[in-house]
Amino acid sequence: MTPSADPPSPAPRGDAPGGGRYGEAVFRPGQAHEDERVDLGALAYDAITMARLRALGAGPGWRCLDVGAGTGTVSRRLLDEAGVTSVLAVDRDVRFLTARPVPGLDVLEADVTAPDFAPGRFRLVHARFVLMHLPERERLITALAGLLAPGGVLVLGDAVDLTSERAPGTPYTKAMRAMWEGLRVTIGTDVSRVPSYPHLLRGAGLVSVGAEIHVPPLLPGSPISRFWADTWRRGRAAMLATGLVDDTAVDEAVRYLDSDDCAALSAGMLTAWGRKP
Secondary structure: OOOOOOOOOOOOOOOOOOOOOEOOOEOOOOOOOHHHHHHHHHHHHHHHHHHHHHHOOOOOOOEEEEEOOOOOHHHHHHHHHHOOOEEEEEEOOOHHHHOOOOOOEEEEEOOOOOOOOOOOOEEEEEEEOOHHHOOOHHHHHHHHHOOEEEEEEEEEEEEEOOOOOOOOOOHHHHHHHHHHHHHHHHOOOOOOOHHHHHHHHHHOOOEEEEEEEEOOEOOOOOHHHHHHHHHHHHOHHHHHHOOOOOHHHHHHHHHHHOOOOOOOEOOEEEEEEEEOO
């Protein structure tokens, strides 16, 4: 990926956690090469996501909703690989979706947190790396479950932070802690409740609830290592504002990711699912 000449996104003003929004305060879609950063994450996680969706039955005859679809990699693979009938891909900014149209893919620019968001009923409702950035997750899970047709399945994927207090104090660990704190303050990102998703799905009236975690290996030049390095570059201002790191520490963490000395755990992706009776 060619590095962007754009400066890091400025840290938003205000002291209230979550005063900004994803795509506004940090990770703006209009910033050069943002679609490439998102696609690096897709390279790390799409195969796992698709394996789970197909194991849950996604296939011909299914009408699907992909919430926070980003560049549309999961939406397109549902059509191409699973052979679903249609996918409605929803995002607050759809520029990456409309740039790559394919038959069966419908695009809707909308805010899923809006009380009047009601695009219909679906056999599959999928949201990956969306709810972790939004408040009122319990309400949103209930709302998304309400979009399921009988027998339909809701699948949620979000990050789980593995940089606990007992994790070694590597350059990577320091950068990740600063990143999570910076995103908490600027966007309101909170991954601490992600492990509660199975319980919340059951509380939303779904059955056959299950969950799994995938942790992609951090290897020099791997998609996930490049994803984190680019994420830190774009979120650098928010990270520095925490006081947990300085420029030197972030640069050291980027070099560490691309070195044979790297021995760390990436954030995992917890995928949880439940079916409407």
